[in-house]
Amino acid sequence: MIEIKKIWFDGEWLFGQDKEGNVYKQSILWYKRLVDATPEQRNNYELSDEGMHWRCIDEDISFDSFVDRNGVEPTPMQKFFLSHREFNIGGLAKILNLNPSLLYDYINGWKTPSPKRVEEIQNGLLHYAQSLEQVSFA
Numbered sequence: 001m002i003e004i005k006k007i008w009f010d011g012e013w014l015f016g017q018d019k020e021g022n023v024y025k026q027s028i029l030w031y032k033r034l035v036d037a038t039p040e041q042r043n044n045y046e047l048s049d050e051g052m053h054w055r056c057i058d059e060d061i062s063f064d065s066f067v068d069r070n071g072v073e074p075t076p077m078q079k080f081f082l083s084h085r086e087f088n089i090g091g092l093a094k095i096l097n098l099n100p101s102l103l104y105d106y107i108n109g110w111k112t113p114s115p116k117r118v119e120e121i122q123n124g125l126l127h128y129a130q131s132l133e134q135v136s137f138a
Contacts (some may be wrong), residue, residue: 002063010088024066033059081107096124
């Protein structure tokens, strides 16, 4: 287990440095509360033996997550969903004819969709967007 001694933010990245000087990074897109936090809130954290805690935004990140996601940038599909959290995953999965748990796993990187599945999800979203263009309340 690593132990981060110092953290900082740069763009969408959270960096951590351990006592040996090794630098780790992970995208803050994985952490909605950090994405939405102000710079002051992001810098108001506490370090423990296991991770970081932001009391003001109720966010916790373990040091182990730096190893699990070190330098891993979210895929374009993950970036889309992580940047558009207004989508209800359960409802969207129904529209896309997918298991909601599976879509959730894809978005969070716990499972990797095949290129064909990524294309199906993209085409399903585009089809859904086209159906919204037909909406008229007049």
